[in-house]
Protein backbone atom coordinates (compact mmCIF):
# COMPACT_ATOMS: atom_id res chain seq x y z
CA UNK A 1 0.00 0.00 0.00
CA UNK A 2 1.18 3.51 -0.83
CA UNK A 3 1.12 5.53 2.37
CA UNK A 4 -0.29 8.97 1.92
CA UNK A 5 0.81 11.89 4.09
CA UNK A 6 -0.10 15.58 3.97
CA UNK A 7 2.21 18.07 5.70
CA UNK A 8 0.36 21.33 6.28
CA UNK A 9 3.29 23.71 6.49
CA UNK A 10 0.93 26.64 6.93
CA UNK A 11 -0.95 25.09 9.87
CA UNK A 12 1.22 25.71 12.92
CA UNK A 13 0.46 23.90 16.15
CA UNK A 14 2.69 25.64 18.68
CA UNK A 15 6.27 25.23 19.82
CA UNK A 16 7.90 21.88 20.47
CA UNK A 17 9.42 22.38 23.90
CA UNK A 18 13.12 21.62 23.59
CA UNK A 19 12.89 19.85 26.96
CA UNK A 20 11.12 16.98 25.20
CA UNK A 21 14.69 15.97 24.32
CA UNK A 22 15.75 15.90 27.99
CA UNK A 23 17.86 13.35 29.85
CA UNK A 24 18.16 11.56 33.16
CA UNK A 25 21.35 10.55 34.98
CA UNK A 26 21.05 8.61 38.24
CA UNK A 27 23.54 7.30 40.76
CA UNK A 28 22.94 3.86 39.34
CA UNK A 29 25.47 1.35 38.05
CA UNK A 30 28.04 3.05 35.84
CA UNK A 31 26.00 6.07 34.83
CA UNK A 32 27.50 8.75 37.09
CA UNK A 33 30.64 6.95 38.28
CA UNK A 34 32.81 5.79 35.34
CA UNK A 35 30.27 7.01 32.78
CA UNK A 36 30.35 10.71 33.61
CA UNK A 37 32.57 11.21 36.64
CA UNK A 38 36.08 9.77 36.69
CA UNK A 39 37.66 12.22 39.14
CA UNK A 40 40.36 14.79 38.58
CA UNK A 41 43.22 12.31 39.08
CA UNK A 42 41.96 9.84 36.48
CA UNK A 43 44.18 8.97 33.49
CA UNK A 44 41.00 9.34 31.41
CA UNK A 45 41.06 12.92 30.04
CA UNK A 46 38.63 15.00 32.07
CA UNK A 47 37.48 18.49 32.93
CA UNK A 48 37.52 18.88 36.70
CA UNK A 49 36.65 15.18 37.02
CA UNK A 50 34.07 14.89 34.21
CA UNK A 51 35.25 12.74 31.32
CA UNK A 52 35.86 14.72 28.15
CA UNK A 53 34.80 12.13 25.59
CA UNK A 54 31.33 11.75 27.11
CA UNK A 55 31.05 15.50 27.57
CA UNK A 56 31.85 16.19 23.93
CA UNK A 57 29.43 13.52 22.71
CA UNK A 58 26.62 14.88 24.87
CA UNK A 59 27.28 18.49 23.85
CA UNK A 60 26.72 17.46 20.24
CA UNK A 61 23.10 16.42 20.88
CA UNK A 62 22.15 19.68 22.65
CA UNK A 63 20.84 18.24 25.88
CA UNK A 64 18.35 20.86 27.07
CA UNK A 65 17.72 19.57 30.61
CA UNK A 66 19.24 16.90 32.85
CA UNK A 67 17.44 15.17 35.72
CA UNK A 68 19.51 14.07 38.77
CA UNK A 69 20.25 12.33 41.23
CA UNK A 70 17.45 9.78 40.71
CA UNK A 71 15.14 7.89 40.32
CA UNK A 72 14.84 5.66 43.31
CA UNK A 73 18.21 6.94 44.49
CA UNK A 74 16.75 10.41 45.01
CA UNK A 75 14.51 9.33 47.87
CA UNK A 76 17.50 8.00 49.78
CA UNK A 77 19.88 10.77 48.85
CA UNK A 78 20.93 13.26 51.49
CA UNK A 79 22.49 16.18 49.67
CA UNK A 80 24.62 17.33 52.58
CA UNK A 81 26.65 14.10 52.23
CA UNK A 82 27.74 15.27 48.78
CA UNK A 83 29.31 18.68 49.48
CA UNK A 84 32.59 19.86 51.03
CA UNK A 85 36.05 18.32 50.54
CA UNK A 86 35.60 15.05 48.65
CA UNK A 87 37.98 13.11 50.87
CA UNK A 88 35.74 13.86 53.85
CA UNK A 89 32.43 12.99 52.23
CA UNK A 90 30.38 10.20 53.72
CA UNK A 91 30.63 6.76 52.15
CA UNK A 92 27.21 5.14 52.02
CA UNK A 93 25.59 2.07 50.50
CA UNK A 94 23.56 2.46 47.34
CA UNK A 95 20.85 0.13 48.59
CA UNK A 96 18.65 0.35 45.52
CA UNK A 97 21.27 -0.23 42.93
CA UNK A 98 23.68 -3.09 43.47
CA UNK A 99 24.48 -2.47 47.14
CA UNK A 100 27.76 -0.81 46.17
CA UNK A 101 29.62 1.93 48.05
CA UNK A 102 28.60 5.46 47.07
CA UNK A 103 31.44 7.78 48.01
CA UNK A 104 29.47 10.94 47.29
CA UNK A 105 32.27 12.38 45.16
CA UNK A 106 29.69 13.52 42.64
CA UNK A 107 27.40 15.91 44.51
CA UNK A 108 25.64 19.21 43.99
CA UNK A 109 28.70 21.22 42.89
CA UNK A 110 29.79 18.52 40.45
CA UNK A 111 26.30 18.19 38.98
CA UNK A 112 25.97 21.93 38.52
CA UNK A 113 29.37 21.98 36.82
CA UNK A 114 28.20 19.23 34.47
CA UNK A 115 25.10 21.26 33.57
CA UNK A 116 27.22 24.36 32.99
CA UNK A 117 29.57 22.43 30.71
CA UNK A 118 26.63 20.94 28.81
CA UNK A 119 24.83 24.28 28.78
CA UNK A 120 21.65 22.62 29.98
CA UNK A 121 19.08 23.28 32.71
CA UNK A 122 19.45 21.25 35.91
CA UNK A 123 16.41 19.31 37.05
CA UNK A 124 16.92 18.28 40.66
CA UNK A 125 14.79 15.58 42.24
CA UNK A 126 14.37 16.06 45.99
CA UNK A 127 13.95 13.46 48.72
CA UNK A 128 10.42 13.01 50.09
CA UNK A 129 10.61 9.28 50.88
CA UNK A 130 13.31 9.43 53.55
CA UNK A 131 14.12 13.13 53.79
CA UNK A 132 12.68 15.99 55.74
CA UNK A 133 10.97 19.18 54.68
CA UNK A 134 13.86 21.09 56.22
CA UNK A 135 16.43 19.11 54.22
CA UNK A 136 14.63 19.82 50.97
CA UNK A 137 14.11 23.45 51.80
CA UNK A 138 17.76 23.93 52.74
CA UNK A 139 18.93 22.31 49.50
CA UNK A 140 17.01 24.92 47.52
CA UNK A 141 18.43 27.66 49.76
CA UNK A 142 21.96 26.26 49.34
CA UNK A 143 21.71 26.28 45.58
CA UNK A 144 19.79 29.46 44.89
CA UNK A 145 19.94 31.98 47.74
CA UNK A 146 21.87 35.12 46.87
CA UNK A 147 23.02 36.98 49.98
CA UNK A 148 23.69 36.05 53.54
CA UNK A 149 22.00 32.95 54.91
CA UNK A 150 23.28 29.81 56.62
CA UNK A 151 23.09 27.73 53.46
CA UNK A 152 24.38 30.43 51.10
CA UNK A 153 27.32 31.04 53.43
CA UNK A 154 28.06 27.33 53.47
CA UNK A 155 27.98 27.23 49.69
CA UNK A 156 30.52 30.06 49.67
CA UNK A 157 32.77 28.16 52.08
CA UNK A 158 32.62 25.26 49.63
CA UNK A 159 33.95 27.45 46.85
CA UNK A 160 30.86 28.82 45.14
CA UNK A 161 29.81 32.40 45.95
CA UNK A 162 27.30 32.92 43.16
CA UNK A 163 24.00 31.10 43.46
CA UNK A 164 23.05 28.75 40.68
CA UNK A 165 19.85 28.98 38.67
CA UNK A 166 17.72 25.95 39.36
CA UNK A 167 14.57 25.98 37.32
CA UNK A 168 13.20 22.46 37.66
CA UNK A 169 12.69 20.76 41.01
CA UNK A 170 10.92 17.43 41.55
CA UNK A 171 9.22 16.79 44.89
CA UNK A 172 10.10 13.11 45.21
CA UNK A 173 10.16 10.24 42.72
CA UNK A 174 7.83 7.28 42.20
CA UNK A 175 6.15 7.95 45.52
CA UNK A 176 3.78 5.06 44.77
CA UNK A 177 6.79 2.71 44.86
CA UNK A 178 10.46 3.12 45.77
CA UNK A 179 9.76 6.71 46.83
CA UNK A 180 7.68 5.71 49.84
CA UNK A 181 4.96 3.24 48.78
CA UNK A 182 2.33 5.92 49.34
CA UNK A 183 -1.31 6.19 48.42
CA UNK A 184 -2.05 9.14 46.13
CA UNK A 185 -4.09 10.88 48.84
CA UNK A 186 -1.17 10.71 51.28
CA UNK A 187 1.40 11.81 48.72
CA UNK A 188 -0.84 14.68 47.56
CA UNK A 189 -0.85 16.00 51.11
CA UNK A 190 2.90 15.55 51.45
CA UNK A 191 3.42 17.26 48.12
CA UNK A 192 1.39 20.25 49.30
CA UNK A 193 3.48 20.46 52.44
CA UNK A 194 6.97 19.93 50.98
CA UNK A 195 6.46 22.24 48.01
CA UNK A 196 5.50 25.09 50.36
CA UNK A 197 9.13 25.32 51.42
CA UNK A 198 10.62 24.98 47.96
CA UNK A 199 11.12 28.74 47.80
CA UNK A 200 11.82 31.17 45.02
CA UNK A 201 14.85 33.23 46.03
CA UNK A 202 15.66 36.42 44.14
CA UNK A 203 15.08 35.94 40.44
CA UNK A 204 15.18 32.17 40.65
CA UNK A 205 11.69 30.92 39.86
CA UNK A 206 11.25 27.22 40.44
CA UNK A 207 9.04 25.04 38.25
CA UNK A 208 7.72 22.47 40.73
CA UNK A 209 7.13 18.94 39.54
CA UNK A 210 4.94 16.55 41.50
CA UNK A 211 5.60 12.81 41.44
CA UNK A 212 3.15 11.32 39.00
CA UNK A 213 1.64 8.04 37.98
CA UNK A 214 3.09 4.70 37.08
CA UNK A 215 1.97 3.69 33.58
CA UNK A 216 -1.85 3.55 33.57
CA UNK A 217 -2.59 4.46 37.19
CA UNK A 218 -5.16 7.05 36.18
CA UNK A 219 -6.48 7.35 39.72
CA UNK A 220 -3.08 8.72 40.79
CA UNK A 221 -3.34 11.51 38.22
CA UNK A 222 -6.95 12.21 39.21
CA UNK A 223 -6.14 12.53 42.91
CA UNK A 224 -2.99 14.58 42.41
CA UNK A 225 -4.68 17.02 40.03
CA UNK A 226 -7.72 17.32 42.26
CA UNK A 227 -5.87 17.79 45.53
CA UNK A 228 -2.72 19.59 44.49
CA UNK A 229 -2.97 20.63 40.83
CA UNK A 230 -3.01 24.34 41.59
CA UNK A 231 0.27 24.04 43.53
CA UNK A 232 2.30 22.35 40.82
CA UNK A 233 3.79 23.36 37.48
CA UNK A 234 4.33 19.83 36.25
CA UNK A 235 3.14 16.31 36.97
CA UNK A 236 5.31 13.38 36.03
CA UNK A 237 4.54 10.09 34.31
CA UNK A 238 6.77 7.01 34.06
CA UNK A 239 6.46 4.37 31.38
CA UNK A 240 9.10 1.95 30.14
CA UNK A 241 8.99 -0.18 26.99
CA UNK A 242 9.48 -3.76 28.20
CA UNK A 243 8.79 -6.57 25.71
CA UNK A 244 8.50 -9.27 28.38
CA UNK A 245 7.48 -9.24 32.03
CA UNK A 246 9.21 -6.97 34.53
CA UNK A 247 9.93 -9.55 37.23
CA UNK A 248 10.15 -12.78 35.26
CA UNK A 249 12.08 -11.83 32.13
CA UNK A 250 12.07 -8.54 30.27
CA UNK A 251 13.76 -9.96 27.16
CA UNK A 252 17.28 -9.60 25.81
CA UNK A 253 18.56 -6.33 24.37
CA UNK A 254 20.33 -8.08 21.49
CA UNK A 255 19.36 -11.71 21.31
CA UNK A 256 15.63 -11.58 20.69
CA UNK A 257 13.17 -13.31 18.32
CA UNK A 258 11.23 -11.43 15.63
CA UNK A 259 8.03 -11.38 17.65
CA UNK A 260 9.79 -9.37 20.35
CA UNK A 261 10.59 -6.73 17.77
CA UNK A 262 6.88 -6.40 17.03
CA UNK A 263 5.88 -6.44 20.72
CA UNK A 264 8.47 -3.78 21.50
CA UNK A 265 7.06 -1.48 18.81
CA UNK A 266 3.52 -2.14 19.97
CA UNK A 267 4.48 -1.26 23.55
CA UNK A 268 6.36 1.86 22.48
CA UNK A 269 3.26 3.04 20.60
CA UNK A 270 1.24 2.57 23.81
CA UNK A 271 2.76 5.83 25.04
CA UNK A 272 0.25 7.66 22.84
CA UNK A 273 -2.72 6.16 24.69
CA UNK A 274 -1.15 6.87 28.09
CA UNK A 275 -0.56 10.53 27.28
CA UNK A 276 -4.06 10.88 25.85
CA UNK A 277 -5.76 9.35 28.88
CA UNK A 278 -3.65 11.03 31.58
CA UNK A 279 -3.97 14.24 29.56
CA UNK A 280 -7.76 13.98 29.52
CA UNK A 281 -7.77 13.84 33.33
CA UNK A 282 -5.40 16.79 33.50
CA UNK A 283 -7.67 18.72 31.09
CA UNK A 284 -10.57 18.29 33.51
CA UNK A 285 -8.72 20.20 36.24
CA UNK A 286 -6.48 22.33 34.04
CA UNK A 287 -8.20 23.11 30.72
CA UNK A 288 -5.67 25.86 29.97
CA UNK A 289 -2.91 23.25 30.03
CA UNK A 290 -0.83 25.25 32.51
CA UNK A 291 0.47 22.12 34.25
CA UNK A 292 2.98 20.29 32.10
CA UNK A 293 3.05 16.54 31.69
CA UNK A 294 6.64 15.63 32.52
CA UNK A 295 7.54 12.16 31.29
CA UNK A 296 10.74 12.05 33.30
CA UNK A 297 11.45 8.35 32.80
CA UNK A 298 10.90 6.49 29.55
CA UNK A 299 12.76 4.13 27.24
CA UNK A 300 13.52 0.44 26.78
CA UNK A 301 14.19 -1.81 29.75
CA UNK A 302 15.67 -5.22 28.95
CA UNK A 303 17.45 -7.93 30.94
CA UNK A 304 20.96 -6.84 31.90
CA UNK A 305 23.89 -7.96 29.76
CA UNK A 306 25.13 -11.37 30.81
CA UNK A 307 27.85 -11.26 33.45
CA UNK A 308 27.04 -7.73 34.61
CA UNK A 309 25.72 -6.70 38.04
CA UNK A 310 21.90 -7.12 37.92
CA UNK A 311 21.59 -3.93 39.97
CA UNK A 312 23.48 -1.88 37.37
CA UNK A 313 20.87 -2.12 34.58
CA UNK A 314 23.50 -2.21 31.84
CA UNK A 315 22.06 -3.15 28.44
CA UNK A 316 23.20 -2.94 24.81
CA UNK A 317 21.34 -0.77 22.35
CA UNK A 318 20.31 -1.82 18.84
CA UNK A 319 18.49 -0.41 15.84
CA UNK A 320 15.34 -1.52 17.70
CA UNK A 321 16.10 1.05 20.43
CA UNK A 322 16.57 3.72 17.77
CA UNK A 323 13.11 2.99 16.39
CA UNK A 324 11.62 3.10 19.90
CA UNK A 325 13.16 6.53 20.46
CA UNK A 326 11.87 7.86 17.12
CA UNK A 327 8.35 6.52 17.77
CA UNK A 328 8.34 8.21 21.18
CA UNK A 329 9.48 11.56 19.81
CA UNK A 330 6.73 11.56 17.22
CA UNK A 331 4.20 10.89 19.98
CA UNK A 332 5.67 13.49 22.34
CA UNK A 333 5.68 16.13 19.61
CA UNK A 334 2.08 15.37 18.70
CA UNK A 335 1.16 16.05 22.34
CA UNK A 336 3.44 19.03 22.79
CA UNK A 337 0.54 21.19 23.96
CA UNK A 338 0.65 19.17 27.21
CA UNK A 339 4.02 17.41 27.25
CA UNK A 340 6.54 20.01 28.40
CA UNK A 341 9.48 17.77 29.19
CA UNK A 342 10.64 14.17 28.86
CA UNK A 343 13.80 12.52 30.16
CA UNK A 344 15.04 9.29 28.63
CA UNK A 345 16.42 6.73 31.09
CA UNK A 346 19.37 7.02 31.18
CA UNK A 347 22.21 9.02 29.68
CA UNK A 348 25.24 6.73 30.08
CA UNK A 349 25.67 2.96 30.63
CA UNK A 350 22.18 2.44 32.08
CA UNK A 351 19.00 1.25 30.27
CA UNK A 352 18.47 3.02 26.91
CA UNK A 353 21.73 4.93 27.00
CA UNK A 354 23.19 7.47 24.59
CA UNK A 355 26.75 6.32 25.13
CA UNK A 356 28.42 3.23 26.56
CA UNK A 357 31.84 3.26 28.15
CA UNK A 358 34.43 0.62 28.95
CA UNK A 359 37.49 1.99 30.72
CA UNK A 360 38.77 4.83 28.56
CA UNK A 361 36.70 3.77 25.54
CA UNK A 362 33.31 5.17 24.57
CA UNK A 363 30.82 4.28 21.84
CA UNK A 364 27.72 6.03 20.58
CA UNK A 365 24.51 3.99 20.50
CA UNK A 366 21.82 3.96 17.78
CA UNK A 367 19.62 5.89 20.22
CA UNK A 368 22.26 8.63 20.39
CA UNK A 369 22.04 9.05 16.64
CA UNK A 370 18.27 9.58 16.79
CA UNK A 371 18.77 12.35 19.37
CA UNK A 372 21.37 13.88 17.10
CA UNK A 373 19.16 13.72 14.00
CA UNK A 374 16.07 14.98 15.83
CA UNK A 375 17.68 17.97 17.58
CA UNK A 376 16.39 20.12 14.70
CA UNK A 377 12.92 19.76 16.23
CA UNK A 378 13.96 21.43 19.51
CA UNK A 379 12.01 24.70 19.93
CA UNK A 380 10.74 24.44 16.36
CA UNK A 381 7.10 24.98 15.39
CA UNK A 382 5.06 21.81 15.17
CA UNK A 383 3.23 21.41 11.85
CA UNK A 384 -0.09 19.74 11.28
CA UNK A 385 0.26 16.32 9.61
CA UNK A 386 -2.49 14.08 8.18
CA UNK A 387 -1.30 10.54 7.65
CA UNK A 388 -3.08 7.57 6.11
CA UNK A 389 -0.67 4.70 6.48
CA UNK A 390 -0.77 0.95 6.08
CA UNK A 391 -0.34 -1.63 8.80
CA UNK A 392 2.62 -3.55 10.07
CA UNK A 393 1.08 -6.97 10.72
CA UNK A 394 2.52 -9.71 12.81
CA UNK A 395 0.59 -12.92 13.39
CA UNK A 396 -2.92 -11.69 14.16
CA UNK A 397 -1.88 -8.23 15.37
CA UNK A 398 -1.24 -4.97 13.61
CA UNK A 399 0.09 -1.47 14.25
CA UNK A 400 0.67 1.50 11.91
CA UNK A 401 3.77 0.80 9.82
CA UNK A 402 4.97 4.39 9.57
CA UNK A 403 4.98 7.23 12.08
CA UNK A 404 5.79 10.83 11.22
CA UNK A 405 6.25 14.30 12.66
CA UNK A 406 7.15 17.62 11.06
CA UNK A 407 8.29 21.01 12.25
CA UNK A 408 9.42 24.35 10.89
CA UNK A 409 12.59 25.94 12.29
CA UNK A 410 13.23 29.65 12.83
CA UNK A 411 14.76 29.97 9.35
CA UNK A 412 11.65 28.50 7.73
CA UNK A 413 13.19 25.11 6.96
CA UNK A 414 10.80 22.19 7.27
CA UNK A 415 12.11 19.05 8.97
CA UNK A 416 10.14 15.85 8.47
CA UNK A 417 11.04 12.82 10.53
CA UNK A 418 9.73 9.42 9.54
CA UNK A 419 10.13 5.92 10.79
CA UNK A 420 9.24 2.58 9.32
CA UNK A 421 8.88 0.18 12.22
CA UNK A 422 8.33 -2.89 10.03
CA UNK A 423 11.41 -5.09 10.30
CA UNK A 424 10.84 -6.74 6.89
CA UNK A 425 8.91 -4.51 4.49
CA UNK A 426 9.88 -1.16 3.02
CA UNK A 427 7.28 1.62 2.86
CA UNK A 428 6.49 3.85 -0.13
CA UNK A 429 5.27 7.27 0.89
CA UNK A 430 3.50 9.87 -1.13
CA UNK A 431 3.88 13.13 0.79
CA UNK A 432 2.03 16.26 -0.19
CA UNK A 433 3.65 19.43 1.07
CA UNK A 434 0.98 22.04 1.49
CA UNK A 435 1.84 25.69 2.03
CA UNK A 436 5.55 25.84 1.17
CA UNK A 437 5.75 25.28 -2.62
CA UNK A 438 7.38 28.57 -3.55
CA UNK A 439 10.02 28.20 -0.85
CA UNK A 440 11.38 24.78 -1.83
CA UNK A 441 14.99 25.14 -2.92
CA UNK A 442 16.65 22.06 -1.50
CA UNK A 443 15.98 18.60 -0.13
CA UNK A 444 18.46 16.73 2.03
CA UNK A 445 18.06 13.52 3.96
CA UNK A 446 19.70 11.37 6.63
CA UNK A 447 18.88 7.77 7.43
CA UNK A 448 19.59 5.42 10.31
CA UNK A 449 18.93 1.78 9.45
CA UNK A 450 20.46 -1.68 9.62
CA UNK A 451 20.39 -5.08 7.93
CA UNK A 452 19.49 -7.13 10.98
CA UNK A 453 17.08 -6.56 13.86
CA UNK A 454 19.85 -6.89 16.44
CA UNK A 455 22.42 -4.60 14.75
CA UNK A 456 24.36 -2.59 17.31
CA UNK A 457 27.64 -0.83 17.91
CA UNK A 458 30.38 -2.46 19.97
CA UNK A 459 33.76 -1.32 21.24
CA UNK A 460 35.32 -3.46 18.50
CA UNK A 461 32.91 -2.28 15.78
CA UNK A 462 31.59 1.14 16.82
CA UNK A 463 30.09 2.13 13.47
CA UNK A 464 27.70 -0.68 12.57
CA UNK A 465 24.65 1.56 13.05
CA UNK A 466 25.38 5.16 12.09
CA UNK A 467 23.49 7.81 10.12
CA UNK A 468 24.20 8.05 6.40
CA UNK A 469 22.94 10.17 3.55
CA UNK A 470 19.43 9.30 2.42
CA UNK A 471 18.82 9.32 -1.33
CA UNK A 472 15.50 7.54 -1.77
CA UNK A 473 13.46 10.73 -1.83
CA UNK A 474 12.52 12.98 -4.74
CA UNK A 475 10.56 16.18 -4.87
CA UNK A 476 8.60 17.90 -7.60
CA UNK A 477 6.55 20.95 -6.84
CA UNK A 478 4.55 20.01 -3.75
CA UNK A 479 4.95 16.28 -4.18
CA UNK A 480 7.54 14.30 -2.23
CA UNK A 481 8.05 10.59 -2.95
CA UNK A 482 9.96 8.58 -0.41
CA UNK A 483 10.84 4.93 0.05
CA UNK A 484 11.68 3.98 3.60
CA UNK A 485 13.68 0.76 3.96
CA UNK A 486 12.58 -1.68 6.67
CA UNK A 487 13.42 -0.62 10.26
CA UNK A 488 14.58 2.86 9.39
CA UNK A 489 14.52 6.38 10.81
CA UNK A 490 14.75 9.18 8.26
CA UNK A 491 15.07 12.92 8.61
CA UNK A 492 14.27 15.06 5.56
CA UNK A 493 15.06 18.77 5.49
CA UNK A 494 13.36 21.01 2.98
CA UNK A 495 14.86 24.44 2.58
Ligand code: AHR
Pocket residue numbers: 026070071072073173174297345346351
Ligand atom coordinates in the same frame (compact mmCIF):
# COMPACT_ATOMS: atom_id res chain seq x y z
O1 AHR B 1 15.54 4.29 35.77
C1 AHR B 1 15.65 3.25 36.67
C2 AHR B 1 14.62 3.31 37.78
O2 AHR B 1 13.36 3.12 37.25
C3 AHR B 1 14.49 4.62 38.52
O3 AHR B 1 15.41 4.75 39.54
C4 AHR B 1 13.11 4.53 39.08
O4 AHR B 1 12.54 5.80 39.27
C5 AHR B 1 12.37 3.68 38.08
O5 AHR B 1 11.65 2.69 38.68
